[in-house]
Amino acid sequence: MLFNSLDFAIFLPIVFLLYWAIGGKQIRWQNILIVCASYLFYGWWDWRFLILIVFSSFLDFSIGQLLTKQLVPSKRKLLLWSSILVNLGFLGFFKYYNFFLDNFVNAFSFFGMEINANSLNIILPVGISFYTFQTLSYTIDVYKRKLEPTKDIVAFMAFVSFFPQLVAGPIERATNLLPQFTKVRKFDYSKSVDGLRQILWGLFKKVVIADNCAEYANIIFNNSAEYSGSTLVLGAVFFAFQIYGDFSGYSDIAIGTSRLFGFNLKQNFAFPYFSRDIGEFWRRWHISLSTWFRDYLYIPLGGSRGSLLVKIRNVFIIFIVSGFWHGANWTFIAWGALNALYFLPLFIRNKNRQNLDVVAENRFLPSFKEFLAISSTFGLTVFAWIFFRAENIGHAFDYIGQIFSKSLFRFPAFKKDELIGPLLILIVVFLLIEWLGRGQQYALERLGLNQPKIVRYAFYYAIVISIFWFKGSSQQFIYFQF
Amino acid sequence: MKQFVTKLFFFAFIYVMISIVTSYFGSYHWGNPWYSTKVQFLESQKTVAINTCFFGSSKIYRHINPAVFDETLNSGEDKVITSFNFGAPATFNPQTYYLYEKFLDSKLAEGVRYCFMELGQVDLLSDKMLHQDRTNYWQNISDLIYVQKSVYGNKDLTLSKKMNSTRNYSISYMEKVLFLGTLRQSMLSENYYDAQYLGEAKNGFFPLEMELEITNDTVVKNSLFNRRMNFEADNAILNRRTDRLTKFYATSSSYFDVVNFQRIKKLILKSKERGIHLIFIVSPLSTNQKLINLSKQIPDMNLIDLCDPIKYKDMYVVENFFDKGHLNSKGADIYTELLAREFDRKILKNR
Numbered sequence: 001m002l003f004n005s006l007d008f009a010i011f012l013p014i015v016f017l018l019y020w021a022i023g024g025k026q027i028r029w030q031n032i033l034i035v036c037a038s039y040l041f042y043g044w045w046d047w048r049f050l051i052l053i054v055f056s057s058f059l060d061f062s063i064g065q066l067l068t069k070q071l072v073p074s075k076r077k078l079l080l081w082s083s084i085l086v087n088l089g090f091l092g093f094f095k096y097y098n099f100f101l102d103n104f105v106n107a108f109s110f111f112g113m114e115i116n117a118n119s120l121n122i123i124l125p126v127g128i129s130f131y132t133f134q135t136l137s138y139t140i141d142v143y144k145r146k147l148e149p150t151k152d153i154v155a156f157m158a159f160v161s162f163f164p165q166l167v168a169g170p171i172e173r174a175t176n177l178l179p180q181f182t183k184v185r186k187f188d189y190s191k192s193v194d195g196l197r198q199i200l201w202g203l204f205k206k207v208v209i210a211d212n213c214a215e216y217a218n219i220i221f222n223n224s225a226e227y228s229g230s231t232l233v234l235g236a237v238f239f240a241f242q243i244y245g246d247f248s249g250y251s252d253i254a255i256g257t258s259r260l261f262g263f264n265l266k267q268n269f270a271f272p273y274f275s276r277d278i279g280e281f282w283r284r285w286h287i288s289l290s291t292w293f294r295d296y297l298y299i300p301l302g303g304s305r306g307s308l309l310v311k312i313r314n315v316f317i318i319f320i321v322s323g324f325w326h327g328a329n330w331t332f333i334a335w336g337a338l339n340a341l342y343f344l345p346l347f348i349r350n351k352n353r354q355n356l357d358v359v360a361e362n363r364f365l366p367s368f369k370e371f372l373a374i375s376s377t378f379g380l381t382v383f384a385w386i387f388f389r390a391e392n393i394g395h396a397f398d399y400i401g402q403i404f405s406k407s408l409f410r411f412p413a414f415k416k417d418e419l420i421g422p423l424l425i426l427i428v429v430f431l432l433i434e435w436l437g438r439g440q441q442y443a444l445e446r447l448g449l450n451q452p453k454i455v456r457y458a459f460y461y462a463i464v465i466s467i468f469w470f471k472g473s474s475q476q477f478i479y480f481q482f
Numbered sequence: 483m484k485q486f487v488t489k490l491f492f493f494a495f496i497y498v499m500i501s502i503v504t505s506y507f508g509s510y511h512w513g514n515p516w517y518s519t520k521v522q523f524l525e526s527q528k529t530v531a532i533n534t535c536f537f538g539s540s541k542i543y544r545h546i547n548p549a550v551f552d553e554t555l556n557s558g559e560d561k562v563i564t565s566f567n568f569g570a571p572a573t574f575n576p577q578t579y580y581l582y583e584k585f586l587d588s589k590l591a592e593g594v595r596y597c598f599m600e601l602g603q604v605d606l607l608s609d610k611m612l613h614q615d616r617t618n619y620w621q622n623i624s625d626l627i628y629v630q631k632s633v634y635g636n637k638d639l640t641l642s643k644k645m646n647s648t649r650n651y652s653i654s655y656m657e658k659v660l661f662l663g664t665l666r667q668s669m670l671s672e673n674y675y676d677a678q679y680l681g682e683a684k685n686g687f688f689p690l691e692m693e694l695e696i697t698n699d700t701v702v703k704n705s706l707f708n709r710r711m712n713f714e715a716d717n718a719i720l721n722r723r724t725d726r727l728t729k730f731y732a733t734s735s736s737y738f739d740v741v742n743f744q745r746i747k748k749l750i751l752k753s754k755e756r757g758i759h760l761i762f763i764v765s766p767l768s769t770n771q772k773l774i775n776l777s778k779q780i781p782d783m784n785l786i787d788l789c790d791p792i793k794y795k796d797m798y799v800v801e802n803f804f805d806k807g808h809l810n811s812k813g814a815d816i817y818t819e820l821l822a823r824e825f826d827r828k829i830l831k832n833r
Contacts, residue, residue, distance in 0.1 A: 006653055006656060006657060017487075020483055187483045189483075189485060189486055192486050196490070457493075460493075461497070461500070464497055465497075465500065468660070
């Protein structure tokens with residue numbers, strides 16, 4: 001079920017009313033409702049893959065229980081690794097089997113040996129990368145004794161399958177989300193209104209910005225040989241806004257929806273395109289995934305301790321694995337490696353944590369230096385997105401080669417250009433609103449709250465109408481495929 | 483909680499009101515590019531002298547050539563009939579009724595004396611038709627009720643088919659009311675203008691082989707090409723359908739869609755009030771027993787039945803077909819002439 005579908009518009013109010021009709025003190029019944037609603041939400045796409053979620057939930061719940069009883073370190077380790085191997089095994093099979101097989105075959109044929117191996121027609125279960133990481137975080141935290149395992153199987157199943165963030169995150173830590181399933185949830189008016197505001201902003205990002213940008217990005221990337229360098233630059237910029245609007249929009253809707261049910265999810269995007277360097281960008285982009293890799297991969301590898309070579313190795317590993325997490329394609333690995341290259345100069349000079357505050361805090365405009373820093377960081381990320389969006393590495397290099405040609409200085413031209421003007425204006429308005437709200441959890445959080453009610457509501461209606469007016473042709477959320 | 487739900491309801495209510503108000507600024511035909519093009523074309527003409535119009539699906543659009551129709555009926559200088567084809571692909575019942583009723587209320591209907599409409603059964607609205615402008619733009623509460631009455635009174639349908647139809651119509655209706663992503667399109671009719679749809683003679687007739695020849699849309703071209711090739715490879719389907727039709731005409735059965743019939747009577751009456759004689763056409767290959775039964779209920783002066791394979795053998799000759807469901811230009815010309823002669827015999831000569 002898509003967040004921007006009529007199905008969800010009917011589903012959400014029904015579940016919301018039932019949930020609060022049960023009453024805040026009936027935690028177990030509320031959790032049962034969440035599990036049922038979540039399975040319905042997921043099964044709407046393909047009910048067969050619910051088996052994976054149920055299996056994963058039972059497995060990690062059981063391992064959590066066994067870990068508390070087991071005191072022998074070697075046996076505890078065995079339990080941990082069995083969870084990791086099974087969970088990553090599913091992920092590896094569904095997501096990476098064909099990739100490894102094809103590369104294996106290609107490697108052999110490179111050395112003149114032909115082997116017969118048939119690719120499988122595997123459907124990637126939606127959200128598998130997200131809920132796998134979420135359940136893994138539980139087992140690892142229990143193993144490390146950072147978290148007491150829950151004895152409530154329903155609460156645990158609700159934690160794994162919680163529908164707002166089941167298919168595209170944010171990847172919640174068990175330490176943050178799981179305890180919320182065992183506490184009494186009371187309806188909170190202001191929290192719910194806040195949730196609705198965040199949903200509204202998320203829909204705007206997805207439906208207006210991402211879907212409209214996608215139309216142009218798709219045309220340009222799919223026919224890149226026919227366009228001038230300047231148009232290809234614009235195509236990459238459109239993709240940058242598409243992926244940001246799409247994914248952060250999804251996160252906003254997920255967080256807002258959770259708030260309607262009395263849950264607090266962590267911020268997943270903190271205005272990354274206003275970052276002043278790549279280090280800051282990665283602290284603000286897909287925060288739940290970055291911190292997951294930091295805590296469960298980077299730090300266990302040694303983090304920033306050890307020799308310079310070890311540190312560089314760790315940086316490369318985390319960026320490449322992060323890229324590979326997005327999909328079984330060399331383009332994602334190249335995207336990760338490129339970001340590692342961007343990051344290393346800052347890291348080696350120990351300047352990767354110099355921009356921890358909000359840019360131009362208490363000022364309306366950034367300084368010229370800040371503006372240059374933001375623009376150059378944005379330019380670097382846009383360049384990296386070319387690898388992310390390209391069909392394959394060859395396509396990415398062709399695209400870049402075409403950009404750096406004489407046609408770079410031609411005026412951009414499109415086959416379908418009647419809406420390009422309004423779209424550029426929309427992007428500017430969007431950036432302005434994001435800029436005004438950059439100190440908050442999401443742009444609309446405090447924006448206009450001190451204005452008269454009529455102004456505030458007129459603003460909200462303007463957003464609603466623009467969603468209906470400028471809605472692009474519906475595109476699936478990009479991160480569903482991850 | 484109560485305050486939250488109440489406020490949310492009012493917020494949504496005001497939005498629905500806004501969308502209803504804005505819908506009055508759009509055209510009634512905005513989601514149907516073929517029909518929309520034709521209306522816009524006629525409205526842009528300084529003088530519109532048409533007095534005969536055809537409404538319906540591709541079985542009107544691809545089959546009735548107004549040039550042949552006019553030529554057959556007009557002798558010498560005396561121009562009795564000037565016709566125009568408003569047919570559009572997949573414009574089924576009740577969409578056709580909706581468009582026709584709106585047409586009657588429009589300025590274009592002034593001066594029109596005869597209207598022909600394809601007789602069709604209520605469409606169940608398949609899943610593949612969902613979330614499309616052309617499925618949503620005409621939805622309204624009275625047609626929603628009409629469809630439900632017809633569907634639930636249909637004893638040939640299973641409950642699951644009935645329920646699926648209710649679901650699909652309800653979704654489409656809600657999408658229309660909320661203008662999910664269509665507000666802009668509904669206000670900008672030029673989004674739905676393509677001069678090609680008017681046909682070569684700009685009379686609304688556009689035969690399929692002509693479209694196959696001139697279209698630049700590769701998807702449309704490939705689809706038409708495949709349809710043509712499939713028919714050439716296996717045209718026995720035409721014989722099977724003809725046999726079935728022959729049986730239908732031989733069967734004495736009286737079961738028909740009463741709800742549809744009531745609507746037809748209202749349409750005839752409303753047309754009469756506007757000085758228009760409405761004639762329903764049973765097109766060749768309208769393979770449905772209920773539809774044939776329904777046609778028998780319609781007053782003779784409001785019906786022309788050209789479907790019977792025994793009576794109209796020429797209409798079922800392989801050479802006259804483009805694909806398994808549509809006539810080619812030659813077939814269309816034969817059919818149009820036949821229609822004109824039948825119209826002349828039944829209506830014009832009995833005025």
